[in-house]
Amino acid sequence: MTPPESGAPGVPAVGVDARLYDEVQRFYARQVQLLGDGDVDRWALTFAEDAVFEQEAPPEKVFAGNAPPVRRGRAEIAAAARGAVAERAAAGRVRRYLIGMLTVRRLPDGALTTRYCAVLVQTPPGGRAALHLSTTGRDLLVRHGDRWLVRHRINSHDSEAGSHTGLGQQKEKPWPI
Numbered sequence: 001m002t003p004p005e006s007g008a009p010g011v012p013a014v015g016v017d018a019r020l021y022d023e024v025q026r027f028y029a030r031q032v033q034l035l036g037d038g039d040v041d042r043w044a045l046t047f048a049e050d051a052v053f054e055q056e057a058p059p060e061k062v063f064a065g066n067a068p069p070v071r072r073g074r075a076e077i078a079a080a081a082r083g084a085v086a087e088r089a090a091a092g093r094v095r096r097y098l099i100g101m102l103t104v105r106r107l108p109d110g111a112l113t114t115r116y117c118a119v120l121v122q123t124p125p126g127g128r129a130a131l132h133l134s135t136t137g138r139d140l141l142v143r144h145g146d147r148w149l150v151r152h153r154i155n156s157h158d159s160e161a162g163s164h165t166g167l168g169q170q171k172e173k174p175w176p177i
Contacts, residue, residue, distance in 0.1 A: 016104045016112070024104050024114060024141070027148045032097035032118075038085045044078035048142060048149040053077045056156040092125035095132065112141040112148070118155075134158045 016024075027046070034043035047053070053071045071077045088095055102116040115138050122132040140152040 016106050020106075020112075021102075021104055024112065024148065025102060027141075028099050028102070028116070032099060035081065035085070036094075036096050038089060040078055040082045040085055043081065044074050046148075046150060047074045047077055047153075048144070048151045049074050051077060051150055052152045053080075053150075054152075054154045056154070088122075094123045096121045096123075096129075099137075110143060111151070112139075114139045114141060 031043060031046045034040075034046070050072075051074055055069050071080050098119045098121065099116050100119075102114060105113045107113060115136070118135045118137055119131065120133040120135070121129050123129040135158060136156045138154045138156075139150050141148045142151045143149075
């Protein structure tokens with residue numbers, strides 16, 4: 001299979017207009033603000049009920065370190081995030097998510113594939129903000145009424161050997177859908 005920005009095998013994806021690109025940017029801005037603010041329940045509603053969330057990451061960096069690297073379904077995704085947010089809150093740390101270098105492609109069925117880089121900045125109580133993590137995300141977004149939902153997310157930590165962006169990797173892993 002091909003990476004998400006290329007579409008499904010043998011089916012080309014096409015670019016999007018400025019209006020839709022802006023809509024997707026606003027979707028991600030809202031999503032990361034909800035997570036950064038610790039509003040896991042509303043953040044989880046940005047995922048489809050049957051969503052899949054994969055993390056190519058070292059075990060201590062998979063949300064709170066106790067979540068499986070692949071979570072299936074909105075409830076499992078929310079539970080993993082809830083643990084991570086609670087752990088940070090108990091330690092008094094603040095985490096912000098900065099997303100950029102976004103590419104968006106439309107598939108023939110109207111779904112979107114995206115690719116972006118994310119930087120996570122964390123601030124301890126009374127301390128200075130510091131880079132916590134650099135990742136590359138690949139999403140399959142589906143329309144649900146008047147909004148977008150994540151159907152499948154692959155989040156690859158740039159420092160992780162074996163991830164599609166990790167050490168020693170020259171090309172992306174195939175998109176698993």
